[in-house]
Amino acid sequence: MVLKTMDNEVLRTIRARRSTRKFTDEQISPEQLDALLESAIWAPSGSNNQSWLFTAIQNKNILEKLNSIVREGFARYIPDDDYPGKLAVSEHAKRDDYNFYYHAPTLIIASNKPGYENAMADCALALENIFIAAQSLGLGSCYINQLHWLRDDSSVREYLFKLGIPREHTICSSAAIGFIETKSSVPPRKDGTIKLVR
Ligand SMILES: Cc1cc2nc3c(=O)[nH]c(=O)nc-3n(C[C@H](O)[C@H](O)[C@H](O)COP(=O)(O)O)c2cc1C
Structure with missing residues (x-):
């Protein structure tokens, strides 16, 4: 299995991708x-919907403004479940150096039409394509959940609306993209997550 992976460029790229959390400024x-x-x-996409919208932001001032609005959003954020990241985010966002997209020079926001049951699935598949493509181009990437958590925050939505994301869209996810400054370690795979029935 390992040998086959190493013989194939796509499989090798999938295997080599890691979430990057330290980017260069370039x-x-x-x-x-x-x-x-x-x-x-x-x-x-489900039934070939293609109802997604990918909004790429590459303006540093806009990204920093978005970060400050996100920080304010987390000051009033009430987690809707006990996902560890959600429970900790309000504390983390209080720190002066908090930056939800890790200062990546590019942030791609994936949104989708409301009430569409495959909205998250379609956007997640598209994001994985972005991550694998980024890896193959020598770029780093990271899935960023914070805008999804704040998808109903009125200030965040107002600012995203100014950037062209329709008010009615649900914010599914986003991708931080840039050149890798520090490589992330490789998290080992858990045992018992594959079952064969033949
Ligand atoms: C649904 C989902 C949400 C995630 N949200 C975040 C996030 O908000 N911030 C972050 O740094 N990483 C986030 N990640 C990345 C995971 O932490 C990462 O994939 C995991 O630790 C495994 O590391 P790897 O991607 O390097 O294999 C998310 C990943 C997924 C699939």
């Missing part, structure tokens, strides 16, 4: 951004 090229967005829109 912006990715327009061609790289195009390739990532193109990869996203070629993902499968």
Whole structure:
């Protein structure tokens, strides 16, 4: 199994991808951004809906403004379940150095039409395409959940609306993208997560 993975470029790329949380300041090229967005829109979608929208933000001032609005949002955020990240985020967001997208130079926000039951699934598949494409282009990437948690926060939504994301869209997820400054360690795979029935 390992030998086959190493013999195949796509499998090798899937295996090598890690979530990056320390990026350089250098912006990715327009061609790289195009390739990532193109990869996203070629993902499968339920009934071929393609009802997603990918909004790429590459303006540092806009990203920093969004970060400050997100920090304010987390000051009034009430977690709706006991997911550890949600429970801790309000405390983390109080820190002066809190930055929800890890200062990545590019943030791609995936939103989708409301009330569509495959909204999250479609966007997650598209994001994985982005992550694998980023890895193959020598870029780092990270799934960023915070805008999904704050998808109903009025200030966050107002600012995202100004950036062109329709008010009625649900915010599914986002991807931080850039060049890797520090490589992440490789989390070992848990045992017992594969079962074969033959
Ligand atoms: C649904 C989902 C939400 C995630 N949200 C975040 C996040 O908000 N911030 C973050 O740093 N990583 C986030 N991650 C990345 C995971 O922490 C990461 O995939 C996991 O630790 C395994 O590491 P790897 O991606 O390097 O294999 C998320 C991943 C998924 C699939």
